[in-house]
Amino acid sequence: MISQVGFALAFGILVDAFLVRMTLVPALMAIFGDAAWWLPRWLDRILPDLDIEGDKLTKQLARD
Numbered sequence: 628m629i630s631q632v633g634f635a636l637a638f639g640i641l642v643d644a645f646l647v648r649m650t651l652v653p654a655l656m657a658i659f660g661d662a663a664w665w666l667p668r669w670l671d672r673i674l675p676d677l678d679i680e681g682d683k684l685t686k687q688l689a690r691d
Contacts, residue, residue: 656663666674678684
């Protein structure tokens with residue numbers, strides 16, 4: 628019984644990793660184009676403006 632559950636879990640992970648994430652998601656993003664990155668204004672105001680790679684800091688240091 629445990630091996631059947633393990634096999635089903637492994638098969639599900641393989642399907643998710645290869646079929647969904649490597650084929651369907653890139654295909655849908657290519658179809659939607661810029662609309663795939665659309666963010667509503669109300670959500671943009673709520674979310675914090677994170678500067679993860681430090682681009683804002685390098686621009687600020689270049690100005691000073």
